[in-house]
Amino acid sequence: MIIFWITVKALTIFIIMAMLIASAATVAGRRINGQSITLGQFSLGRMLRLYLTQPTANFIKLLFKENSSPSYAISDIYKAAPYLSVAAVLMILGVIPFGDEADLGGTIVKLRVAAFDSSVPAMLILLVPAFYGPILAGYSSDSKPGLIGSIASLGNLVSHFVTLCVAVLGILAVFGSAALHEIAAMQSGPITAWGIIYQPLGFILFTLSALLLGHDMPNGSAGGWNRIADWRVEYTGLRLAMISAPGSLLNVIVSMLAVTLYFGSCHIPWLEWSKLSSLLGTGTSGGIILMLMQISVFVIKTYLLCLLMLYMRTLIPRLRGQDGMLLGWKVLLPVALANLALTAVIISLIK
Amino acid sequence: MSTTNRPRDPHSLSDDIIAMSIGPSHPAMRCPIKLNAAVAGDHITSMQVELGFMHRGFEKMAEYTPYNELIDLVDRLNPVNSPSNALTFVTAVEKLMGVEIPERIAYLRMVFAELARMASHFDCIATAAIELELTKLKLLMSESLNVLLDTIETHMFRPSFGGISCSLDDNFSGFIRQLFAFVSSRSMEGRRYMSQGGIFHKRLAGYGTVTSQRALEAGFSGPNLRASGIEYDLRRHCPYWLYPKVGFQIPTGTNGDCYDRYVTRLYEIEQSMLIIEQCLDRMARLDDEQVACAALPVAVKPQGEIYFAVESAEGELGYFIVGRGEDKPYRLHIRPPGLAEAGALADVLTGEQMEQIVPLMGSFNLSGAELER
Amino acid sequence: MNDFSATLKKACSEAILAEQNSPDGIVMTIKADKIRQVFETLAGRGTSDGRMLLTDISAVNIEENDCRFELYYHVFLIDLHLRLTLKCRVEGDKIDSIADIMPAALMPEREIFDMFGLKFRGHGNLPRLFMHNDFEGHPLLREYPLMKRQILLEQTKFE
């Protein structure tokens, strides 16, 4: 019985994630900045085409593409890089809670894969291997622009990753626990329980550094040098899809984290899931409906935040290499540290 | 990894220098030039430029085609700024035959030449905006670019010797004023984007500087020379058509860097609008019995040689024609506006970062077909 | 305008053969081997009567028996609003280069060598400008057929 539920959970997570990533990537690919999709153009046919048929067509085409690799490439690292970058980012899904508990005819099903105490630092640590992919790909695919592009973007990634961690520390201080599922549980109830009320500056820093983090990942940006000196030049077929996955996956996963940390992962303000479950009756059907509602709330919130981040990405003009990193070290990091100190002072005053 | 392990370069930023060639067919660069760069870390230590990837043997072909077919051939040289080539060639042949064109034709040619100049400047700034991901600026510029190119296509058909065949209904000046309201609002907002302190300024100011002495020696022309502070404009220094009768200023930059080149082009757009309005007023005041077309000798068989240059959007566009009395030119040589800039590109780009290649090359507005004929 | 031509004539009198006025300047015919001396005097006087800009060098392949090429140096004097064209007829296929006096002459000279095969003595490196390196012959010469193509296909050459 347990194994059955774990596979169901894994399947739902995979399907939701695949659709989210595919749609986010296509929307980014459809250059939401260049050719802004006005609501007027939206007909159901176009919507279906853009979000459902186009990603699947892309996927099947890439599946049957020839996997040629450059002859001078260091073949084993060249082949390992795509798997590493995708595996690291997908592992974070295991940590994120999709919803609260729901009892199905006696057995209580927790809507998360893994729940251990230090899941927030684990999540941050799992973000790091996502940065190894570009470096290994750039080095091993023997394309000089690729090598230079990957090293330049690594510098950018590291500088913004530090501010990301410090911003998250602020939330840990507020909620007092390092487990994602406990933080999510604490945010039920009135809207004042949400993380963003306590850490508005933390949220701004989190999204900004996440954007700048993935900014150098070539995604959706039209034209420009950054699209040439990128490390995925030498990849074809499915490997290309996997090596470019961190670009859009990171966007989706960071918006998921922002939802769990700042926006109350699956809770609707002033609505207690436990009160609703007694209303729906304790049978398995009631439980399943409750579970689906929780997951849908979480998915809608993530989707909105994902589109917000995609739109914000178009607002940031391309900074020169150093300016991006200088912004990270000299501006964002001190502000994040100040924010952390401020929260510490306030908490100690309250106690 | 084929890193060339040359002896350590004392003042290079990192010890190993990678030889890299940025291929001719590059989606980011509009005109295909091959750059063989030696790169240390992110900076370029030395670079050679290879041209010739868009050479179409135009001058050889010109010796085998009669004059009136040449007008269409010349039109293809520059897709964005196409009228300027055709008008220059037609005027050069008229000067060689000693034909004087009536005032109305001269004013019409000035109007279309200035429209083409505005289109070329908008196109140049739009490509820079794409590279810097300033999507709002890019939308502004490409909207006005498309509007201008459409007006040129709909209103101007084909210049002919001694005249110009174009469809100008009577409310043409009303239409142009409405067009300018649209375009000047775009360029005003564009100017706000490119003002001091903005991202455009911060990203491009101080890079790729060419001093006025260096620019003059290297033979720059047009906005690239004026951006370095030298006020040299053929419409003022060596006037043709009826430019002396029209008042306009010549915007010049101060320190000739990449930012100044783009801003000089933006200010020139305003001056072009000023010129066109004055031309339309003067054309309205002309008495109407002016003959539509100049009296042409029976056949176009010029004799002698002439060099006639025009201030086109990219620089000085000159036509050198040697006629031996046949209906085909004995020799037709075009002074390409971008060749001097392409030659000086190598040492403008040395020392810069790899990311700055595309905006710096874009600031010279090299149009490949015209450059390599 | 004429005081400028008088001073130039006095400076290098034996070099200038003839002089006539064109619509917007002066056309002077010079002896081919005196070209460097003329440009040195011009560049030397550059500061006194205003800045000078070498716009272009055009070559014409004339088929007279004694000389095959005729070169036109187009110079523009900015402050005098004067366009000066120096014509010279080249015997044989060598002429002095003026690239070290006027760097603007680098690209036109390379192009003339590439298209006509006219060599410039003293020009630093004279690689072909437009045609690829193993292109035999010079296309703009009269005897080069219009349709003779030499397509570069091997990748090693391109690398």
Next chain:
Amino acid sequence: MGIERILAGKNNPLGKLAGKIINLARSNSLTPYIFHTGGSNSRIISRLEAESRLAELGLNEPCFSPRQADLLIVAGPLNTRMASALRFVYDQMPEPRWVMALGDNACDGGIYKNYAVVEGVAQIIPVDVEVRGCPPSMEDIIAGLERLRKIIRERNLSDDYPPKPESADKK
């Protein structure tokens, strides 16, 4: 992956169905790489990218490296020196690839009959679809794309796997 090799085997029913699905997917998601040799149709190229109708025809975003491309669009006259660059780009493209020559200049050299321009792209690389017109109008381009999609749909799966797997090195 060996599955396609079995599927592409001699007329088993599953192979036909799989072939149809794969061809449908391929014809609906074509990533073009625009080989831009300048000239009269640079405006066409910018309109090509911004054209919304082309999204319905399954044309994706233009990509920036031939490795990721399925469709190579050659626009403008091809210079004799540029021919080797075109060959270099064509060799880098992964296997199911198609070529579209855009405009008279690319199809047969157009008005440039001289020593510097190659007479048509077909002399250098195999061309699948030719779009006439100088510059070609938007309708001609869309008709050309329709022809190309028909070619892709009619392709049977065994073309991908010729009996002797060619071991040509792609670099």
